[in-house]
Amino acid sequence: MSDRILLSQAQVTEVEERYVLDALRSGWVAPLGPHVDAFEAEIADRVGVAGALALSSGTAALHLALLELGAGPGKVVVLPTMTFAATANAVLYTGAEPVFVDSQRQDGNVDPHLLIEAVDTLRTEGRDIAAVITVDLFGRCCDYASIEPALAEREIPLLEDAAEALGASLQGRAAGSFGRVAALSFNGNKIMTTSGGGMLLSDHNDLLERCRYLSTQARQPVAWYEHTEVGYNYRLSNVLAALGRGQLSRLDEMIDRRRQIRERYASGLAHLPVTFLGRGGAQRGDDDDNCWLTTLTVEDGPDADAVVGALSRQRIEVRHLWKPMHLQPVFDRARTFTTGVSDDLFRRGITLPSGPALSDDQIDRVISTLVSLISDQGQ
CATH class of the missing domain: 3.90.1150.10 (Aspartate Aminotransferase, domain 1)
Incomplete structure (x- = not known):
């Protein structure tokens, strides 16, 4: 019987093995560590943004980004209907209402004209739009030449779900550099993997630092465990970041x-x-x-x-x-x-x-x- 042909199996080589072995031997096997810091810096440099935040999943990245963009009860978030469930689920995590927009035929990405029509219709109805999410479907950037200026004119923040698109670009700009903030996924079947993991990218360091704080259980900077608000256990481990650095090099x-x-x-x-x-x-x-x-x-x-x-x-x-x-x-x-x-x-x-x-x-x-x-x- 012939071997099964898989859709998108991760490829791991001796390069990744060396990175992971270094992490194991260093003793940094818990979340955070030098490979996490280096991985964030290398991804930010690759995409061309000011900073990055390594997280446990792309879903975690979307959740934190939406919180910081103001999504919550009584708000709506506009997003493509053609996407993986995680994009929509993250909206529900915040208590906001998802509103779905259809695709353009040529590549499946969101129809930019219908997207803006939806935004304007919702605004006319008096709905409070916290954010628009785009999804760079199957590794292809959306039509940001149409979407970005239209949303900027309407003062609506854009969250780019680039989970599938690291390494893609549009008119010289890398996927992950559009909008106020972007999310990546390093799930096992993605273009590169950390087994499970994700990342937030932004030119707004204040947003990244706020998300960094929330991602570590919102722990206050004191000698004991002090918490003044609800946080999340969303950080990436040093071992998985080492795997990601090896993958990124290839x-x-x-x-x-x-x-x-x-x-x-x-x-x-x-x-x-x-x-x-x-x-x-x-x-x-x-x-x-x-x-x-x-x-x-x-x-x-x-x-x-x-x-x-x-x-x-x-x-x-x-x-x-x-x-x-x-x-x-x-x-x-x-x-x-x-x-x-x-x-x-x-x-x-x-x-x-x-x-x-x-x-x-x-x-x-x-x-x-x-x-x-x-x-x-x-x-």
Whole structure:
């Protein structure tokens, strides 16, 4: 039986082993330590922001950022419907109300015009908007040239959820540098990993320091444990930060391999009725994407359910695109501004195996399986 082909397995080498061994031998095995400090500095330098705060998850980063942007009961937060649940869950953690906005078809990212329409409609209704969250979907930056100035004009803070996009850029600016504050994820399947972890990025050091304080149980700077407000246990461990530093040193190499995989898919599937999200658009190609996951829609042939099921039987892990939040039972009463685009992307879209450790032979096996499936069902 052939080996199972995984979607986005972490690739760990001797480089990461050396970093982790250094952390273990140093005795800094609890949260915080010299590797955490160095990891924050290196990520901030890579993205080009003033500072960074290493945390236990990307969800923790979103939660703290929203608190500092003023999200809470009686407030609304506007965000894309096409995203992982963590983005929306973090809004609920604060007591604010999520309002979902649909996608643009070419790449699945939030529709910038519909986003601003939603903001203006909510403002007209007298709603208090604490923040707008964007999500750089599958490693591609949103249309910040349209979104940032429109929100600045309306004095609404922007939180960039760049969990999937480290290493991507737009017009010379790195993912993670947009808005007032940005969140990264280093979960096991991301472009680089700390096993579990995340980070806040900002040019506003006061915001980062406030979040740093909250992330360590809001402990007061006195000789005993003194707490004047509720905090959170959200800091990253020194050992995991060491793993992250090793991964970061190879980030460009891993992005290059994912790009090679995307090109192989594009070439091998070119004759099929499929559309690669974000690729070959009239205004933007995918040269600035980090190619975290290669995603496509099947225009004529089996739907996503059929593709996922058929490839799973061949021991190939493919997945649907994110199920839109407005279709999730937990958010079935949420306010939405939808056009039907995200529903259609979910029905027809899949993500393909894209991890940097995959071989060309494995990618060719995915391609041949897809060709057989789509060609047979398209006849």
